[in-house]
Amino acid sequence: MIRRLAGLVLLAALTLVPPAAAAEAPKPFRIYMALWRGWEEAAQGFKDYFANQNIPVELIVRNAAQDKSKLPEFVAEVKRLKPDLVFTWGTTVSQEMLGVIGKVDPARHITDIPAVFAIVSQPIEAGLVPSLASSGRNITGATYLASMETQVNLIQSWRRFRHLGMVYNPLEANSLVAIHELEALGRSVGFTLTALPADLADGKPVPASIAAKVAALKAAGVDILYIPPDTFLNVHRDLLTGAALEQRLPSYAAAENPVVTSKAMFGGIYRYYTVGQLTAYKAEQILVHGKAPSAVAIDPPRRLSIIVNMPVVRALEFYPPMKLLGLAEVVDPAGAK
Amino acid sequence: MIRLDSARSVILRLMVLAALVLLPPMAIIFAGALGDFQQGMEPELDRKAATIGRDLAGDIAHAATLGIPLDRLVGMDEFFAPVLESNPELRYLALTNADGRILFVAGVQATVLAPHYETADFEQAGQRKAIIDAYLDIAVPLEVKGERLGHVHVGMDGGYVPARLHEILIDVVTVLAVAMIIALEVLLYVVALNAAGPLKQISRTFEAARRGDFIRIPAPGARDEVGRFIRTANDAVCRVDELYRRLIAYAEEVKSAHFDKGVVERVAAIEDRIRYLFRFSESGSPEVVHHRRALDVRLPLFLFVLSEELSRSFMPLYGGTFSLPGVSPEMVAALPIAVFMAAIALASPFAGTLTERMGSRRVFLLGLMPAVLGYLLTGLAQAEAGLLVGRVATGIGYAIVTMACQSYVSKAAIGEQKAQGLGVYVGAVLTASVCGNAFGGILAEHAGYRAAFFASAVLAVAAGVLAARLVDPAETVKARREAGVGALFRLLRNWRFAVFVVFAAMPAKLALTGVVFFLAPLYLHQLGWEVADIARILLLYAGSVVLLSPAVARLADASGWRAGLVALGGLIGGGGLLLPLLGGGTAPVLLALLCLGVSHGLSASPQLALVSDLCWTEVQEIGRTGVLAQVRLLERVGSIAGPILAALLVPVTGYAGAIAALGAIAMAMAVVFAVAAVAYGTGPTIGSDAEVRP
Structure with missing residues (x-):
């Protein structure tokens, strides 16, 4: 009897001890990863964090391959497998699997298992959380866009500017938000914004109109071109940045691609890999340290990556200050001369 | 400052000898060390400059590699500025191109450097270090892929090493001076205890013997030369005593047994004559007297006060490193000083009672316990609460120990001149204040605040070891009852006394703790002075008090002009503190401290005498000591209020304004x-009660 009691106590003790603290045979955390575009940088950063921290995890990886119809299957699978945590990639996956506020249905969404989201540009606007300080729900996550203030400070640290230019897709909500924020900042910091929409035809933006808009900006006396995170502009980035270079207009991009794979002069972004690591850190707070997801704030990574496209800099002869150069990652495939 | 007493000549000669023997070798060793320091420091600085230059050159080469032309680098001022800021010995940074033309420079006008750079040939390694004006220029080559693009120039202050040496020199001289004063104290103690004191006793015995008095002999003390000499001398007195007793016994025998009445009468007459001419102890042999003198307590007292004074110059700075939620930083810094003063005030009456019951030696040792504990707590404190508890403990200990010493001095000094006894006490306190202040500042600057408190604990323990050797004075005079609350009210009914305490004694202490202990260190620190320098600046105050007091005491005695001196002192002090209003910088603070020192130097001795004048009747009833104790207690109200008031003022007025505000209060x-x-009247200063003149 006593022995059996002792055994029970031991069993209770074992279940009470957090798994990470149990030195022998640590039971790995089971994490269900719902991806949108397959295994990429953010997912890799998420996985590497646990490896680096020596936290044993068992990853169940599912790829929706940009097919929204697969997501209900994922939800069903999660309910069946009952993992310790769910990772959702991108706005769509997060909205579909976790539900937007006011429309959360425990039958169709995951509510009883903690979840972390990554690569959601605007979690509040997407209806995932009411505020970045706390989700008030069983979820948390990492954002990946630098605040507009941070971006403007970065541009100012390259050169003080008085006139910022922008070409945008009038159908893209992200761009409209950016314009709104830039105008507000301009009033307090002291610069003007000239934002020109791309022409529309058949309800679609016309790529061919981009170059003319850039020329118009240059004519308006714009100092620097701001390139917002905009799918249309991302697709036609060569048109946009090529036009800027031709007009000898320095350009700043809020996303990686225009700088790294095109001709934007520089950019301030959070690397997907870093965002993945930060998301994993938040998962650790929940799994290892037992925090409630609602107690973990939603924020971007601490360190902004500054990427400088050196061939463009040389072509424009618009050189970065020494301090900024010391902090920047330089893209310079060919090298000088 | 130091009363050398009767051993003046011996000690003076010993001091001169000790100085002659000690100072030259110390000076030689020190000069050698300074030379080594200089030799070691210069290459060290060169290396540092070269390292900085290489780091900068590396970053610039990186930019050049990326295809940025050297003359079109952007943000070089922001690039150079943090390097200049974090290395105080650097004066400028510059970048020249391969022709020696200055492209960018920060910290100095390009025209100063240009002539040199245009002519110098940096290809020769020997020319990479040059003296340009008051600067030392180190040129670091800038190369990209083997091509020489130019040079990064790191300019150091040519006067940096001499300036550092000068600072060290001042510290060392201070330490030497303090060491010599401490050596003087130790010599004074050793000579007084072992030679001068006993010899004085024996000379007194012989002086008495010359007058026919053979009643007392001194205790022989240690088994050294002096002890043997005293024993021999005592033996002689004892021999006389013995012969006297045999003679008297014989006379008695003759008186009682002789048949001839005439002879008996003659013998009785002779006996009476002898008894008239010579006096011997009634007890059958000479009485051994353990005579102790005020001087014996001087070294323990000196060391103890020294231990407390170590932290004087930086206490508010140390206090300022703590924080308390909801309390201003100034108040957090002021509280440790205020609670220390409050602890002394509250513990003093208790300490007095204790001394009456237990004797000075035991009370001294008892008082050391909270004092040492307090130092350790203060040094280890992690939060304001711990710091305050530590200061309260030390305050209680301070009250007990100083009271024990005062009692020892006042009892031991009976028979001697009382003034001399009190001079010993005040002398030890003032000397220790000067030494402790100077030495503590250096200690704190080089070893840290906390280490200084541990040094305080060690000094206090050393004081205890010496105090353990004290013998309580043999003559226990029934001290007059310590005046209680009743006496306080009785004194305050004397309007002259009340006016004196409220408008002269309290403001003096208010200015002392508010300005010297609290505001001056903080303000000087804000002005950029290091702790050791702050301590030396505060010496202006202590030094002028020490130098002025004795002369003023004589003047006050000679002229009888006491209230006038006290009033004059108050006006000078209050006026001096207004000076920081006139302008910023250090000079007004120096003058203010000097004025306050002059003020307290002028008023300190006359204050004591004035109390006796004002309270003649009360002195007759409560006793002079009792009256003075009440003055001490009342003026502590000013001591406690000083830092608190100052801390309340600082957020509103700033440091200079707060000093001036306290000055205005003192002035008013x-x-x-x-x-x-003036209203005191020109009435006679009743009773020339001039016993105490510290």
Whole structure:
């Protein structure tokens, strides 16, 4: 009897001890990863964090391959497998699997298992959380866009500017938000914004109109071109940045691609890999340290990556200050001369 | 400053000898060390400059590699600025191109450097270090892929090493001076205890013997030369005593047994004659007297006060490193000083009672316990609460120990001149204040605040070891009852006394703790002075008190002009503190401290005498000591209020304003007192009760 009691106590003790603290045979955390575009940088950063921290995890990886119809299957699978945590990639996956506020249905969404989201540009606007300080729900996550203030400070640290230019897709909500924020900042910091929409035809933006808009900006006396995170502009980035270079207009991009794979002069972004690591850190707070997801704030990574496209800099002869150069990652495939 | 007493000549000669023997080798060793320091420091600085230059050159080469032309680098001022800021010995940074033309420079006008750079040939390694004006220029080559693009120039202050040496020199001289004063104290103690004191006793015995008095002999003390000499001398007295007793016994025998009445009468007459001419102890042999003198307590007292004074110059700075939620930083810094003063005030009456019951030696040792514990707590404190507890403990200990010493001095000094006894006490306190202040500042600057408190604990323990050797004075005079609350009210009913305490004594202490202990260190620190320098600046105050007091005491005695001196002192002090209003910088603070020192130097001795004048009847009833104890207690109200008031003022007025505000208060009080002093009347200063002149 006593022995059996002792055994029970031991069993209770074992279940009470957090798994990470149990030195022998640590039971790995089971994490269900719902991806949108397959295994990429953010997912890799998420996985590497646990490896680096020596936290044993068992990853169940599912790829929706940009097919929204697969997501209900994922939800069903999660309910069946009952993992310790769910990772959702991108706005769509997060909205579909976790539900937007006011429309959360425990039958169709995951509510009883903690979840972390990554690569959601605007979690509040997407209806995932009411505020970045706390989700008030069983979820948390990492954002990946630098605040507009941070971006403007970065541009100012390259050169003080008085006139910022922008070409945008009038159908893209992200761009409209950016314009709104830039105008507000301009009033307090002291610069003007000239934002020109791309022409529309058949309800679609016309790529061919981009170059003319850039020329118009240059004519308006714009100092620097701001390139917002905009799918249309991302697709036609060569048109946009090529036009800027031709007009000898320095350009700043809020996303990686225009700088790294095109001709934007520089950019301030959070690397997907870093965002993945930060998301994993938040998962650790929940799994290892037992925090409630609602107690973990939603924020971007601490360190902004500054990427400088050196061939463009040389072509424009618009050189970065020494301090900024010391902090920047330089893209310079060919090298000088 | 130091009363050398009767051993003056011996000690003076010993001091001169000790100085002659000790100072030259110390000076030689020190000069050698300075030379080594200089030799070691210069290459060290060169290396540092070269390292900085290489780091900068590396970053610039990186930019050049990326295709940025050297002359079109952007943000070089922001690039150079943090390097200049974090290395105080650097004066400028510059970048020249391959032709020696200055492209960018920060910290100095390009025209100063240009002539040199255009002519110098940096290809030769020997020319990479040059003296340009007051600068030392180190040129670091800038190369990209083997091509020489130019040079990064790191300019150091050519006077940096001499300036550092100068600072060290001042510290060392201070330490030497303090060491010599401490050596003097130790010599004074050793000579007084082992030679001068016993010899004085034996000379007194012989002096008495010359007058026919053979009643007392001194205790022989240690088994050394002096002890043997005293034993021999005592033996002689004892021999006389023995012969006397045999003679008297014989006379008695003759008186009682002789048949011839005439002879008996003659013998009785002779006996009476002898008894008239010579006096011997009634007890059958000479009485051994353990005579102790005020000087014996001087070294323990000196060491103890020294231990407390170590932290004087940086206490508010140390206090300022703590924080308390909801309390201003200034108040957090002021509280440790205020609670220390409050602890002394509250513990003093208790300490007095204790001394009456237990004797000075035991009370001294008892008082050391909270004092040492307090130092350790203060040094280890992690939060304001711990710091305050530590200061309260030390305050209680301070009250007990100083009271024990005062009692020892006042009892031991009976028979000697009392003034001399009190001189010993005040002398030890003032000397220790000067030494502790100077030495503590250096200690704190080089070893840290906390280490200084541990040094305090060690000094206090050393004081205890010496105090353990004290013998309580043999003559236990029934001290007059310590005046209680009743006496306080009785004294305050004397309006002259009340006016004196409120408008002269309290403001003096208010200015002392508020300005010297609290505001001056903080303000000087804000002005950029290091702790050791702050301590030396504060010496202006202590030094002028020490130098002025004795002369003023004589003047006050000679002229009888006491209230006037007290009033004048108050006006000078209050006026001096207004000086920081006139302008920023250090000079007004120096003058203010000097004025305050002059003020307290002028008023300290006359204050004591004035109390006796004002309270003649009360002195007759409560006793002079009792009256003075009440003055001490009352003026502590000023001591406690000083830092608190200052801390309340600082957020509103700033440091200079707060000093001036306290000055204005002191000034206003002094004016009231001056008016009242006239009203005191020109009536006779009753009783020339001039015993105490510290």
